Amino acid sequence: MSLIARHFEGKGLPTLVLGSAFDILVAGMPPRAMFLNYPLGFETGRPFDKSHQFEVVQAALAGFEDFERPGIKSMPYEWLAGWEMTRERARLGDKDSRSPRDMTPRYQKEEDRRLFEENLKGNNNGT
Amino acid sequence: MTSRDEQKGSIRDGDYMVLSPEALPMPTAYIEQTRRQYDSLGYPPYQWFEAEDAPVLTKMSKPLSESKLGLISTAGTYVAGQQAYYYKDDASIREIPSNTDMSDLRFAHIMENYLVEAWQDPGVVFPIEALRKLDEDGTVGELAEEFLACMGGIYSQRRVNEELIPQLEAAVDRQQLDLLLLVPL
Numbered sequence: 001m002s003l004i005a006r007h008f009e010g011k012g013l014p015t016l017v018l019g020s021a022f023d024i025l026v027a028g029m030p031p032r033a034m035f036l037n038y039p040l041g042f043e044t045g046r047p048f049d050k051s052h053q054f055e056v057v058q059a060a061l062a063g064f065e066d067f068e069r070p071g072i073k074s075m076p077y078e079w080l081a082g083w084e085m086t087r088e089r090a091r092l093g094d095k096d097s098r099s100p101r102d103m104t105p106r107y108q109k110e111e112d113r114r115l116f117e118e119n120l121k122g123n124n125n126g127t
Numbered sequence: 128m129t130s131r132d133e134q135k136g137s138i139r140d141g142d143y144m145v146l147s148p149e150a151l152p153m154p155t156a157y158i159e160q161t162r163r164q165y166d167s168l169g170y171p172p173y174q175w176f177e178a179e180d181a182p183v184l185t186k187m188s189k190p191l192s193e194s195k196l197g198l199i200s201t202a203g204t205y206v207a208g209q210q211a212y213y214y215k216d217d218a219s220i221r222e223i224p225s226n227t228d229m230s231d232l233r234f235a236h237i238m239e240n241y242l243v244e245a246w247q248d249p250g251v252v253f254p255i256e257a258l259r260k261l262d263e264d265g266t267v268g269e270l271a272e273e274f275l276a277c278m279g280g281i282y283s284q285r286r287v288n289e290e291l292i293p294q295l296e297a298a299v300d301r302q303q304l305d306l307l308l309l310v311p312l
Contacts, residue, residue: 001201001279001311003176007292008299008307014185015307022147022154029143029178030309031185037148040157041241043310044254053250057257058266064191064306070184071144083152096168098239105211108233108246115208 002028018043018060025072033072034060038079046080142181173282187306189268194305196262197271198225199295201279202245202252202312203236211235212278218290222273222298229256236312237280252312271302279312 002025005015009031017033019025020043025033036043036056045053059075066073099106107113148154161173187194203212205221212219212235223232232249234242245252255274261267275298281287299307 001199001309002178003284003287004199004201004292004295005307005309006178006182007296009185010183011296012185013299013304013307014187015309017309017311019311021157021311023156023158024175024311026145027158027175027177029180029182031182035148035154037152037154039155039241040238040312041243041245042251043312044250044252044257047244047248047251050250050256053254054257054260057254058261061191061196061261061266061308064187064194067184069142069144070182071146073146074148079152096170098237099214101214101237103213103215105213106235106239107211108235109207112205112207112211112233116210119208 002030002033005030005033014064016060016064018057022072029070030072031070032063032067034063035072035074036060036077037074038077039083042079171282173280174284176284189305191267191306192265193268195269195271195303196258196267196306196308197299197302197304198254198258198274199307199309200253200274200276200312202242202276202310203234203278203280204249204253204276205233205235207231207233214278214280216281216283216286217278218281218283218286218294219277220291220294220298221276223253223255223276225255225259225270225272225274227255236278238312241312252310254308254310258308268305271304273298273302275299 005017009015017030020036020038020040022035045056205211206223206227209221214237229249234245250256262270
């Protein structure tokens with residue numbers, strides 16, 4: 001993501017990264033980054049908490065007007081509970097149970113596959 | 128006071144400012160963690176981009192409240208009806224209309240073990256509702272017609288540079304954005 005941010009910033013479009021992997025941000029040095037110290041997968045806030053998600057995104061966007069030189073700023077939010085639980089999912093053990101890394105599209109829901117194939121058929125019929 | 132704060136954690140002669148978090152827990156060391164795991168699973172090492180120098184900073188041409196804002200997500204976001212991503216270096220992009228209903232948002236990413244909550248509440252990684260609200264209340268001038276998404280787990284930096292970025296750039300150019308928000312998974 002830092003590579004993409006640097007690319008667009010270099011072309012004259014101001015960018016801001018909102019991320020939760022501190023070491024990956026430090027390595028990539030994006031022009032402007034707001035670091036949210038949450039487990040990965042919650043970069044824009046805690047689940048099922050719309051007002052908190054809104055607050056996080058609002059505070060992050062304020063960062064656009066708050067950088068005089070490139071860098072990473074930490075956001076003042078603390079993960080409340082369950083951090084260890086979410087860390088646990090990073091431990092894959094000696095076997096990776098995730099879907100294989102091949103060229104098969106991995107639909108979140110089986111019905112998504114049917115919907116896409118129907119769209120494809122519709123488009124091929126010259127509509 | 129500001130300059131003293133900025134000294135803390137500064138890594139490269141002040142060209143690039145890093146303000147480390149003050150609250151515990153310490154940030155997870157993802158690069159080291161992933162290197163160890165992939166090693167023990169027999170996967171090739173994943174190479175994150177490492178910058179060699181500080182980036183340029185482009186000045187904003189107008190305030191946030193007058194700016195047209197775009198979004199790029201690398202969480203593998205797609206809309207029901209679009210093709211999902213595959214897990215082997217998929218460098219394609221999806222255009223997600225910024226008025227898409229939350230219930231039509233989907234995710235496919237090699238780090239699917241981190242998507243458990245996003246599959247139930249897309250707002251944890253793809254801030255479409257928060258951005259719409261910030262547009263309505265005037266914090267943001269305008270939203271891009273289409274937000275952009277891709278699957279961030281691409282091994283080949285050549286493919287990122289030669290395939291992914293040109294597609295993103297064409298889509299960004301079409302929308303004539305003033306600002307770009309990027310949210311990685």
